[in-house]
Amino acid sequence: MTTVFTSEVLGRGVRSTGLALAFAAGVSVLSSTASFAFSAEAQQMCSGDAFRLCSAEIPNIPRITACMVRNRSQLSSGCRVVMDRDLAAQRRAAAE
Numbered sequence: 001m002t003t004v005f006t007s008e009v010l011g012r013g014v015r016s017t018g019l020a021l022a023f024a025a026g027v028s029v030l031s032s033t034a035s036f037a038f039s040a041e042a043q044q045m046c047s048g049d050a051f052r053l054c055s056a057e058i059p060n061i062p063r064i065t066a067c068m069v070r071n072r073s074q075l076s077s078g079c080r081v082v083m084d085r086d087l088a089a090q091r092r093a094a095a096e
């Protein structure tokens with residue numbers, strides 16, 4: 001028995017794989033690191049902004065962070081709020 005792959009079946013497989021990879025990359029984009037630890041809320045709120053504004057920097061988290069800070073005015077309001085809060089908390093912790 002021979003299986004025939006139509007362009008429709010292949011297209012769905014490629015699209016599903018692409019979506020899975022995009023989701024995995026989004027989660028890893030803003031994952032915790034020693035130099036800059038984003039909260040889970042920031043990961044959720046900022047993944048779309050990271051892809052939209054800083055996709056060329058993926059997977060380099062410090063460069064993504066710098067890009068997000070540079071593009072602060074273009075961030076979604078939810079992302080901007082959590083990033084500001086996380087950055088302030090990190091600065092306080094570093095000062096202690």
